[in-house]
Each structure stands twice: as structure tokens, then as C-alpha cells.
Amino acid sequence: MSEQKKHVADIDRSMYDFKDKDTSKFKAHKGLTPEIIRKISAEKHDPAWMLDFRLKSLELYNKMPLPNWGPSLEDLDMDDITTYVQPDTKMKGNWKEVPDDIKNTFERLGIPKAERDSLAGVGAQYDSEVVYHNVKDEVTKQGVVYTDMESALTEHEDLIHEYFMKLVPPTDHKFIALHGAVWSGGSFVYVPEGVHVSIPLQSYFRLNAPGAGQFEHTLIIVEKNASLHFIEGCSAPKYNVTNLHAGCVELFVKEGAHLRYSTIENWSKNMMNLNTKRALIEKDASIEWVSGSFGSHVSMLYPMSILNGEGAHSEFTGITFAGKGQNLDTGTRVVHAAPHTYSTVNTKSISKDGGACIYRSGVEVRPNAYGSRSSVSCESLMLDAKSRSDTVPVMDIRNDDVDVGHEARIGRISEDSIFYLMARGLSEEDARALIVRGFAEPVAKELPLEYAVEMNNLIKLEMEGSIS
Amino acid sequence: MKLNLKNVNCLPTPTWNKLGVNGGIIDTEIPEIVPYTADVFPQTLPKCVEISDVMKTDIVFMDGDVDTGSGDSVREFVKKNHNTGFFIEIKAGTKVEEPIFLNLELDNQNPTLVDENTIVAEPGSNVTVVMRYTSKPGFNGFHAGMTRIYAKNDATVTLVQVQSLNETSLHFDDVGGTVFENGHVNLVQTEIGGSHASAAAHLKLMGRQSGVNIGNIYLGGNEESIDINYLVDHYGQKTDCEILARGALQDKSQKIFRGTIDFKRGSAGSKGREEEFAVLLDPTVRARSAPLILCEEEDVDGQHAASIGRIDENRLFYLMSRGLTEAEARKLIIEAQFTPILSRIPIASVREDLQTSIAGRLNTHG
Numbered sequence: 001m002s003e004q005k006k007h008v009a010d011i012d013r014s015m016y017d018f019k020d021k022d023t024s025k026f027k028a029h030k031g032l033t034p035e036i037i038r039k040i041s042a043e044k045h046d047p048a049w050m051l052d053f054r055l056k057s058l059e060l061y062n063k064m065p066l067p068n069w070g071p072s073l074e075d076l077d078m079d080d081i082t083t084y085v086q087p088d089t090k091m092k093g094n095w096k097e098v099p100d101d102i103k104n105t106f107e108r109l110g111i112p113k114a115e116r117d118s119l120a121g122v123g124a125q126y127d128s129e130v131v132y133h134n135v136k137d138e139v140t141k142q143g144v145v146y147t148d149m150e151s152a153l154t155e156h157e158d159l160i161h162e163y164f165m166k167l168v169p170p171t172d173h174k175f176i177a178l179h180g181a182v183w184s185g186g187s188f189v190y191v192p193e194g195v196h197v198s199i200p201l202q203s204y205f206r207l208n209a210p211g212a213g214q215f216e217h218t219l220i221i222v223e224k225n226a227s228l229h230f231i232e233g234c235s236a237p238k239y240n241v242t243n244l245h246a247g248c249v250e251l252f253v254k255e256g257a258h259l260r261y262s263t264i265e266n267w268s269k270n271m272m273n274l275n276t277k278r279a280l281i282e283k284d285a286s287i288e289w290v291s292g293s294f295g296s297h298v299s300m301l302y303p304m305s306i307l308n309g310e311g312a313h314s315e316f317t318g319i320t321f322a323g324k325g326q327n328l329d330t331g332t333r334v335v336h337a338a339p340h341t342y343s344t345v346n347t348k349s350i351s352k353d354g355g356a357c358i359y360r361s362g363v364e365v366r367p368n369a370y371g372s373r374s375s376v377s378c379e380s381l382m383l384d385a386k387s388r389s390d391t392v393p394v395m396d397i398r399n400d401d402v403d404v405g406h407e408a409r410i411g412r413i414s415e416d417s418i419f420y421l422m423a424r425g426l427s428e429e430d431a432r433a434l435i436v437r438g439f440a441e442p443v444a445k446e447l448p449l450e451y452a453v454e455m456n457n458l459i460k461l462e463m464e465g466s467i468s
Numbered sequence: 469m470k471l472n473l474k475n476v477n478c479l480p481t482p483t484w485n486k487l488g489v490n491g492g493i494i495d496t497e498i499p500e501i502v503p504y505t506a507d508v509f510p511q512t513l514p515k516c517v518e519i520s521d522v523m524k525t526d527i528v529f530m531d532g533d534v535d536t537g538s539g540d541s542v543r544e545f546v547k548k549n550h551n552t553g554f555f556i557e558i559k560a561g562t563k564v565e566e567p568i569f570l571n572l573e574l575d576n577q578n579p580t581l582v583d584e585n586t587i588v589a590e591p592g593s594n595v596t597v598v599m600r601y602t603s604k605p606g607f608n609g610f611h612a613g614m615t616r617i618y619a620k621n622d623a624t625v626t627l628v629q630v631q632s633l634n635e636t637s638l639h640f641d642d643v644g645g646t647v648f649e650n651g652h653v654n655l656v657q658t659e660i661g662g663s664h665a666s667a668a669a670h671l672k673l674m675g676r677q678s679g680v681n682i683g684n685i686y687l688g689g690n691e692e693s694i695d696i697n698y699l700v701d702h703y704g705q706k707t708d709c710e711i712l713a714r715g716a717l718q719d720k721s722q723k724i725f726r727g728t729i730d731f732k733r734g735s736a737g738s739k740g741r742e743e744e745f746a747v748l749l750d751p752t753v754r755a756r757s758a759p760l761i762l763c764e765e766e767d768v769d770g771q772h773a774a775s776i777g778r779i780d781e782n783r784l785f786y787l788m789s790r791g792l793t794e795a796e797a798r799k800l801i802i803e804a805q806f807t808p809i810l811s812r813i814p815i816a817s818v819r820e821d822l823q824t825s826i827a828g829r830l831n832t833h834g
């Protein structure tokens with residue numbers, strides 16, 4: 001067998017690395033002051049309570065320290081991040097009216113095609129504003145509200161007031177306090193009781209202006225016995241200055257309801273992705289997270305499920321792929337806060353070419369959560385000896401009537417498997433590629449088709465060998 | 469006196485502070501440290517072993533290369549306050565047949581014990597050391613100990629530390645060690661008593677084909693807290709480690725188990741396995757676990773598994789259908805849980821004593 005050390009090509013992200021001329025009409029000054037917050041708020045025509053909320057969040061942000069754990073955030077200079085960039089366009093309901101350069105960006109990312117492929121609605125975020133929004137008639141007829149957060153704040157102010165940042169309060173950590181102060185854009189979905197949305201809703205976020213942060217807020221309420229599949233995808237062009245993404249996702253899944261939330265994060269490699277996602281799952285309701293992390297320079301992403309009602313259920317399937325210059329700290333948190341709640345976590349990570357994957361998780365079982373079960377499994381693949389792969393799981397169990405299991409494995413591609421496949425006529429390169437694809441397959445099969453294709457493209461590592 | 473220790477039993481990579489496993493602060497009142505006068509060695513020592521009393525000789529410890537599991541603050545406290553301790557050196561090529569026992573008992577005359585020990589196994593030697601920490605009932609005892617282990621080329625050190633202090637005593641047990649080529653360290657720590665018991669070890673596999681086996685038994689009752697931190701660093705090639713913990717918690721006891729296997733770059737061909745099984749016997753217990761694997765080497769195999777829950781109803785039912793009462797069946801299942809670790813203790817009398825003290829502390833309620 002060849003002992004030659006071979007090379008796995010980096011993901012070719014040139015198709016994502018195009019940028020348009022920065023024509024934004026308004027840019028906030030660098031650095032954050034109450035004046036800036038007031039300006040942002042006025043520009044967005046916030047109600048008074050929202051301005052108050054922003055100012056209080058800013059106060060918290062200025063007081064709170066950076067996290068004392070996790071990846072290094074030294075490349076992040078908050079003063080350098082323009083928090084708000086409003087694109088030079090108004091809300092458009094018609095694709096034809098979207099400015100050409102913006103449209104061009106989305107065309108190249110394949111969004112209209114995705115819509116043609118029967119996705120329910122496309123909310124594509126350009127910089128900090130939703131520029132294009134379209135919800136198919138049949139979904140609207142069912143009483144489903146799918147709109148951008150700014151419109152929701154006008155049209156459904158009571159609902160927003162009731163739910164906005166109640167699940168992820170700005171006191172949680174520094175970057176969510178920042179989010180509370182400067183949030184802009186994002187999606188709002190309301191699925192009424194008993195309604196099953198049969199086609200997935202999709203939202204595609206993008207960053208464009210150099211140095212601009214992205215602070216979109218996603219708020220989804222799935223009422224009793226309703227169901228929804230929401231897809232979020234991210235891709236950004238490459239820039240030289242550090243970019244920050246500090247979005248927030250709040251998901252309320254009511255009694256007997258079901259929500260599937262799928263994400264492929266594919267930020268460019270200068271992005272600091274410090275995103276906070278949380279779901280509150282009520283009685284007999286369930287959430288399925290499908291999460292793929294491929295892009296960004298540094299990620300801290302741990303979708304959290306709070307199993308708040310008896311019989312609530314959560315399932316997390318994740319894949320993380322870190323290449324050169326990437327430090328992807330991902331995982332999940334689950335809180336069993338009611339009796340007979342169930343959680344499953346299944347993650348895979350691949351590290352290559354000096355990249356670092358850190359799997360981090362927390363499973364908590366509260367004293368009242370008797371009869372609960374949790375099962376966690378994580379597997380890591382090291383493709384070379386320059387990379388890093390850490391597993392940092394924690395379990396906190398406060399009641400005896402539980403069944404909590406955890407298993408993890410770190411290793412490389414087994415020589416035996418390669419040998420076996422080669423004995424069946426495959427080249428060493430093909431054998432390695434096949435094994436890596438097989439490793440990622442349990443996650444790929446959970447993704448919607450177009451995302452599975454995107455992920456396969458990302459993983460299709462022109463594997464002229466690899467590893468060894 | 470005031471005992472104030474910071475960063476005790478820290479995870480090498482911290483995580484969410486809210487989970488409370490990153491490492492602790494000890495801030496408590498302890499008895500004044502007084503000279504320890506009890507007789508420690510119950511037997512005549514073999515000639516191939518050289519033992520020096522650290523209280524009577526000027527020994528300069530080779531401390532620069534040893535990190536201990538509990539961290540700097542505990543280590544410095546022991547170095548500064550030790551009231552007993554031994555430097556045990558096994559000459560090259562000697563196999564010490566009989567285990568060396570150290571009986572470290574706390575009583576009214578000796579309520580405090582701060583022992584600083586060093587075990588140096590010269591190349592090709594083999595030794596078993598058993599440290600028994602016990603206490604008479606009815607007073608607040610305090611023990612803090614640190615043991616350094618050097619297992620040189622082809623040497624094997626087996627260290628068994630048995631802790632069964634009374635319910636009002638504090639216990640800190642800290643181990644640090646370096647294992648050289650083909651060397652091996654077997655460490656067994658058992659935490660059966662104490663109001664607060666801390667057990668920790670940090671072992672470095674420096675030499676090629678060196679190995680470490682750590683076994684831990686914990687049994688928490690009343691309002692006791694147990695705090696465990698094991699770290700094994702793989703530096704050498706083809707090194708091997710296994711961390712195995714078996715525990716049971718009852719009443720309002722709580723424990724934190726941390727175990728880290730760290731594959732450093734260059735440790736190609738190494739294997740590490742970590743496993744913790746905990747049985748929870750009452751709804752009021754709290755069990756926290758953080759089994760970490762850190763890895764910057766491709767050619768390694770690292771695994772960990774943890775399982776936390778109550779006694780398997782099917783096994784209970786099976787035993788009861790064979791005529792055992794529920795209490796007897798429960799006891800049998802819990803005791804069986806400890807067997808894989810007990811079997812690592814090479815001395816029958818120590819195993820039996822442990823089984824007796826475990827049985828004595830287990831509640832029998834169903």
C-alpha cells in the first residue's frame with residue numbers, strides 16, 4: 001500500500017466568494033453608543049418598548065465580560081464592526097423588482113431555483129434587511145404568518161412583545177446582549193393550532209458589506225398540534241476584516257406540535273459565528289435540529305432544547321467540518337425540565353489541514369424530570385496529524401429515575417477498511433472518499449435534498465487520497 | 469485554620485460555567501495542622517526498598533516536571549503544610565513481592581494528616597503500595613495528601629489508595645506522575661467516606677509504550693460531596709490508558725467526575741479508553757460527569773462511554789424471582805457494580821475490607 005501522504009483539497013468556496021459594490025445608503029458609525037442604538041431604532045420605526053429593550057441590552061452588553069471558555073475571540077474587535085447596514089432597497093414582494101446586483105448574488109446561490117423547487121417561501125436577507133419575501137398562497141391561506149421581523153413588529157406587535165427574547169434573554173451572554181441592542185432583520189413564523197405546513201419554509205441569510213455584523217432574529221411559534229419544517233442557510237463572501245454573526249433563534253413549540261429546524265452554516269472563513277439558538281418544547285411536542293457547520297473562522301454554536309412539558313422530545317443531528325484556519329466549537333444543550341422527556345444527540349465531526357473541531361454538550365436532568373431518557377453519541381474523524389478534535393460533554397443529573405447514556409469516539413480512517421475496499425477494486429483515493437462520505441451520511445440523509453447536495457459538494461473533497 | 473484553595477480539580481478545557489464542573493474553590497474551616505505521630509508502617513520493609521521520612525530528612529523533590537490532578541493550590545498547600553510523608557525508592561531491577569502498606573489513620577491524637585509522598589520505581593522494578601486512610605468516629609478530621617510517581621523504563625507501580633474516613637472528615641488526595649518507556653502505573657482510588665472527598669491524578673505517558681490504568685470506586689451517602697479529576701496525557705508513541713469509574717450515590721450526596729484523555733501531537737499509535745457507570749439510588753442525589761477527549765494526533769483511538777441511571781429493574785426482578793428480598797437483590801447488584809475495579813486490587817485482604825465497608829455504608833431501603 002502506498003505510504004505516500006496525500007492531500008485532501010480544501011472546499012472550493014469560490015462560488016460563494018463574490019461580492020458586490022457596497023452601495024448601502026446608511027452605515028452606523030463604528031463602535032456602540034446609546035446614540036447609535038437610538039438612530040438604528042428610529043430608522044426602523046421601532047415602538048417605544050423596543051427602543052427601551054435595545055438600550056437596556058446595550059447596558060448589559062457593555063457590562064458583561066467575554067466568555068472565559070471556548071475558542072479564542074482575540075480576532076474580534078467590536079469597535080471595528082459596523083452593526084447596521086441597511087441595503088439601498090425597500091421590501092420587495094416581487095423578484096423582478098429586486099435590484100440586479102442583489103438578485104445576481106442570490107441567483108448565483110440558487111435561491112430562486114430553490115423556490116421553484118416548491119419551497120414554500122423565500123426570505124432572503126441581504127445585509128441587515130430582508131429584501132425579498134414571498135410566501136406561497138397556499139401557506140398564507142392556512143393562516144400561517146411568514147414575514148420579516150420588522151413587518152411582524154408592526155403587524156403582530158402583541159405577539160412579538162409577548163415572545164421576543166423571552167426564551168433567550170439578553171442577560172444570557174455578551175453577544176446575545178449585543179444582539180438585543182442591535183438586532184435587525186430575520187424571520188417571523190406563526191403556525192396556528194392544528195395546521196400542518198407540508199412544504200418547508202426557507203430563509204437564506206447573507207452578509208455583504210465588509211465589516212458588517214449580522215444580527216438577524218428568528219422567532220417561530222408553532223401552536224398546539226401544528227407542524228413545520230424551517231430551513232435556514234447561510235453563506236457569505238470572503239472579506240479581509242473580521243465579520244461577526246450574532247443572530248438569535250427562538251422557537252416555541254406548543255403542546256403536541258412538531259418543528260424541524262435545519263441549518264447549513266457556510267460562512268466565509270473570516271466570520272466569527274456566535275449564534276444563539278433555543279427551543280422551548282411543551283407537552284408531547286418535539287423538535288428536530290439538523291445542523292451542519294462548514295464555514296466561519298470561529299464558531300460557537302450550541303442549539304439548546306428545553307423540554308418543558310411532560311413527554312417532550314428533542315433530537316439533534318449535527319455535522320461539523322473544520323479545515324485550515326477554522327476553529328469550530330459546536331454542539332448542543334438539552335434541559336430535561338419535565339417528567340418523561342426524551343433526548344437524542346448524534347454528532348459527527350471531521351478535522352483536517354490544521355482545523356479544529358470541538359464538540360461541546362450539556363445534558364441536564366432536573367429533579368422533577370423523572371422517567372427521562374437521554375442518549376448522546378459523538379464521533380470524530382481526524383484526517384491528519386496537524387488538526388485538532390476535542391470532545392467536551394457534560395452531564396448533570398439530579399434525579400435517580402433516569403437513563404442517561406453517552407458515548408464518544410475519536411479516531412482516523414481504519415487501514416483495514418481501506419484495505420478491504422481496495423481489495424474490492426477501489427483505488428486508495430476512492431476508498432478514503434467513500435469512507436468519509438459514509439461517515440457523514442447519517443447527517444446528510446436528514447437534510448433536505450438541495451442542502452444534502454450542497455453538503456455533498458462541500459464534502460466532495462476531490463479526495464485524491466487523504467489521510468494515512 | 470482557614471483552608472482557602474482556588475482552581476481545585478480544574479477541567480483542562482473549561483466549558484459553560486453554569487454547569488459547575490470547571491473547577492472549584494475550597495473555602496472552609498479546618499483544624500490546626502498538628503504533628504502526625506502515628507506509626508504508619510505495619511510491617512518490616514524489604515531491603516530493596518529505601519524509605520525516607522520527609523519529616524526527618526532534607527529531600528529535594530524533583531517537582532518541576534510533575535503536575536497533579538488537583539492543581540497548583542492543593543499541591544502547594546501540601547508542600548507547605550505536610551506533617552508526614554515518605555520517599556519510597558525501589559532499586560533497579562527489583563520486584564518487591566509483598567505490597568508496602570501505609571496505614572494513615574486519623575484519631576483524637578492525630579486529627580490532621582498532610583502527607584507528601586514520592587514513589588520512584590527505578591528501571592525494571594515492580595512495586596505495589598497500599599495507602600489506607602481511615603479514621604476513628606466522632607471527630608472532624610482533615611486529610612490532604614499528594615503522591616508523586618515516577619515509573620522509569622520497564623518499571624511498574626501499583627498504587628492503591630483506600631479512603632474510608634468518617635462522615636465528618638475532609639479528604640483531598642492528589643497524585644501526579646510520569647511514566648517512562650515501557651513503564652506502567654496502576655492507580656486505584658476508592659472514595660467510601662468523608663463529608664467531602666476529592667480524588668485526583670494527572671499522569672503523563674512520556675515514554676514509548678508506557679501505560680496507565682486508573683480505577684475509581686465512589687460511594688456517596690448523606691450530604692457528602694465527591695469531586696474527582698483524572699487527566700492522562702499521551703506524549704509517547706503507542707501509549708495506552710484506561711480510566712474506569714464505578715460509583716453509587718444515595719441520600720443527598722453528589723459527585724462530579726471529570727476524566728480527560730489528552731492525545732498530544734506525536735503520540736501516534738496510542739489508545740485511550742474511559743468509562744463511567746453510576747447507579748443513582750435516591751431521587752435527591754446529583755451526579756455530574758465530564759468525560760473529555762482532547763486530540764491533536766491522527767493515529768489514535770480514543771473512546772469514552774458513560775451511563776447514569778437507577779438499578780436495572782430486570783436484573784432486580786430476576787434476582788428476586790430466585791428468592792432474594794428486594795433489599796438483598798439491590799445490594800448484590802450494587803456490589804457487583806464495583807467488581808471490575810475491585811479486581812484490580814492485587815491484595816485479597818484489601819478487597820475484602822473494601823467490600824465490607826461498602827456493604828456497611830449502603831442503605832438497604834428499596
